[in-house]
Amino acid sequence: MKYLKLYNGKIITPGGIINGGSVVIADGVIVDVLKDDVDIPGAQLLDAGGAYIAPGFIDMHVHGGGGHDFMDNTVEAFLQIGAIHARYGTTALLPTTLSCGMDDLMKTLDTYEKAHPLNRGGATFLGMHIEGPYFAMSQRGAQDPRYIHHPDPNEYERILEKYPSIVRWSVAPELQGAVEMGIKLVQRGILPSIAHTDAIYEEVLKAYDAGFTHATHFYSAMSGVTRRDAFRYAGVVESAYLLDDMTVEIIADGVHLPEALLKLVYKIKGAEHTALVTDAMRAAAMPEGPSILGSLHNGLEVIVEDDVAKLPDRKAFAGSVATADRLVRVMINKAGIPLQDAVRMMSLTPASILKIQDKKGSLEKGKDADIVLFNENIDIQTTIIKGEIVYQVK
Structure with missing residues (x-):
């Protein structure tokens, strides 16, 4: 499987906001939402740079x-x-x-x-x-x-x-x-x-x-x-x-x-x-x-x-x-x-x-990897649809 890991962000989940965690994606689906930044060998990495990581x-x-x-x-x-x-x-x-x-x-x-x-x-x-x-x-x-x-x-x-x-x-x-x-x-x-x-x-x-x-x-x-x-x-x-x-x-x-x-x-x-x-x-x-x-x-x-x-x-x-x-x-x-x-x-x-x-609708294991990253002003930095980055601020 080809993995994508999002880290170094504030992850908005149904249970609250996770700081310092990671979202792991494979084949267009969320594999896991973790409370820690876990190493995923061979994964593509996306550093959120402190931005919010939210459901699309x-x-x-x-x-x-x-x-x-x-x-x-x-x-x-x-x-x-x-x-x-x-x-x-x-x-x-x-x-x-x-x-x-x-x-x-x-x-x-x-x-x-x-x-x-x-x-x-x-x-x-x-x-x-x-x-x-x-x-x-x-x-x-x-x-x-x-x-x-x-x-x-x-x-x-x-x-x-x-x-x-x-x-x-x-x-x-x-x-x-x-x-x-x-x-x-x-x-x-x-x-x-x-x-x-x-x-x-x-x-x-x-x-x-x-x-x-x-x-x-x-x-x-x-x-x-x-x-x-x-x-x-x-x-x-x-x-x-x-x-x-x-x-x-x-x-x-x-x-x-x-x-x-x-x-x-x-x-x-x-x-x-x-x-x-x-x-x-x-x-x-x-x-x-x-x-x-x-x-x-x-x-x-x-x-x-x-x-x-x-x-x-x-x-x-x-x-x-x-x-x-x-x-x-x-x-x-x-x-x-x-x-x-x-x-x-x-x-x-x-x-x-x-x-x-x-x-x-939410960042949970098994759901489509539709994800958006934004800053405190809700300015969009990255849009991910079914695990593919379709937009990213350069």
Whole structure:
């Protein structure tokens, strides 16, 4: 076996931080996490230089980066997005679509099938996340209204039959037929997520019982307390807090949610029920200025400024330009949470939500050797995916 040993770092494990230990890798898998720097004859050595050695970041919701979007429908776009996000610590991700026509959606899914086996040197593709087009028009945000409509079994069943790569689908659960769709998704092992919704508590309960156990970009495009005539109703936000086992994801870029809400989510849901996601569009890791949300062919024009993408009228955000390292940094510096919890929200928690925690999400014997090294400022120094160094600061 060819061994790689990481040493001279602060190893972040589920049981705490190990100083002076070592992580041993062989054939893309973690062989052991040791409390001491044990000699491994013939092993390749990687001196962490005092940096943190952490599990690789898992991004459950990403549209693009580096000037590319998954809905450009080219293999090059897929591979370039995986490569750019690996530079910022992401070792695995879910390519995500936007509301679009069924022909465009199928092209994106076809492109995934072509790109997946060619993905070397970039974040691993864990399967597709379909976002839309079954949303509440009132909560569409930057989703293109031309394509938004109620769930249509003739559409989604045809998609599900043809594309086993789908692992998650975001839907507004109050729409006619949405609960039935959620049941069918669960039967196929696909995670139904609540998104772009005006649902009230009673509707969320029905959806939760059907398998909608996760909330997409929590607070964004989502109902809170609403009033209908003289009566008040709890929305999705309150429902997620009341349902202890419901998981949420937050765009912790420091813009989408203010400091107070970041703290509130952490206080109520905790690190074990909260995943960090970039929701990054093509302008992530790019200079500010004009950009396109979605496909280059028929996407929406946006402007990137103040570290976020906005619609041209500046009345709504149009996606994040964050990378995973920034999310961890914001949670530590703005929300004031411990480093270990911030890392968990970017690794083990999303792995658990996606039910891949037996292989990814923490530095433990037998798991994939997806590892990231960073300094006190969460600046990425090295990214390792399945035991291969794919990025390293020179």
